[in-house]
Amino acid sequence: MARLVPAVTRSLDILELFLEGDGTLSAPEVTRSLGLPRTTVHELIATLTARSYLAPVPSRPGRYRLGVRTYQLGSRYAEDLDLSAEGRQVATEVARTCDETVHVAILEGTDVIYIAKVDSTHAVRMVSAAGRRLPAHCTSVGKMLLASLPGTELEARLADLELTAMTPHSITEPVELRTALDTVRQRGVAVEHRESNPDVSCVAAPVRDRTGRVVAALSISVPMIRWSDAREQELAELALKGAGELSGRLGHLGAQ
The missing domain is CATH 1.10.10.10 (Winged helix-like DNA-binding domain superfamily/Winged helix DNA-binding domain)
Structure with a gap:
């Protein structure tokens, strides 16, 4: 050296x-x-x-x-940042730690778009792909991103949001969604139980840029056969750590 x-x-x-x-x-x-x-x-x-x-x-x-x-x-430095590339690097480290599927997603309208994905090595794992678009209200990353919007912007997006169901567990009522978003703000993480995939649960944490604005979310997705309350807490902490690392790469310095 x-x-x-x-x-x-x-x-x-x-x-x-x-x-x-x-x-x-x-x-x-x-x-x-x-x-x-x-x-x-x-x-x-x-x-x-x-x-x-x-x-x-x-x-x-x-x-x-x-x-x-x-x-x-x-x-x-900011001009040269690539959120997708930085997200994949961090997602790789998070996936290596927990051996579960890790996504980084952004919000576009009332949908989320996955911009980075790293697979678990388990035979039973979530099947998805970078570039996939899903309704925000059915995913942990989407709920995290919706909950992070300023009030007026959130209401404007919710006015255009059709709460279609992807599974029998999806949120389909506006009051239920608002309650879920309140819980996300209180906890600082978002959880989704079989709402976008009947066999998968996910936990997500916010990714912030140098101004403190939430620009993405990092999630960990787990098949129900490996999910438990203890595992949820463990992965929530890991998601927060990974999201904090990615936020740091984007120039965010303060506490989340």
């Missing part, structure tokens, strides 16, 4: 401090946080400022904030 360059490491440590709090810091605060010599901190801040990675706060003398160069780098 190549040797890490101390000056570069310290510079990056300084920049990462600005991800917390109100986004401004003084040199003494950096010194206390990192335990570095005062002279070293001043030299590093001066260098970062000269290269526009930091900038003085005009209204607060002695304090700094992230500079325009960090915005340019972040914007370039």
Whole structure:
């Protein structure tokens, strides 16, 4: 492994401090946080400022904030992001952990579209495919995405939503759907029991972008022969972890 360059490491440590709090810091605060010599901190801040990675706060003398160069780098990173590719990478890790089928889906109108899928290795498993479209109200990913919409936008979509049944367990009444979405908001995960497939249950968690907006959902699908209350709780935690990892790749920093 190549040797890490101390000056570069310290510079990056300084920049990462600005991800917390109100986004401004003084040199003494950096010194206390990192335990570095005062002279070293001043030299590093001066260098970062000269290269526009930091900038003085005009209204607060002695304090700094992230500079325009960090915005340019972040914007370039965002431009190169591929939600489908990133989703498949994370889904692969989640599937490797639980050996169940993992999906990443987005909302389009009142349907969900699966943009990434990784199969279980079990002989008995959910059969689906990336690119498949399903009614949002019949799936855990769909309920997660609907529940994450702002109130007015949700009502506008529900007005156009025909609650057709995919199985005898599908939600077909608006009041029942609204109650289910309230439960999703309270729990932070969505669960679907045999609503899109009579032999499968699923649990889903929200995927957020750098602004905190829910842009996708990650789900784990399990045949009923391997489903239980204990397994549901275990997979809910794993789905939240996987969704958090994918959110981080999209630039989300805060708590979900």
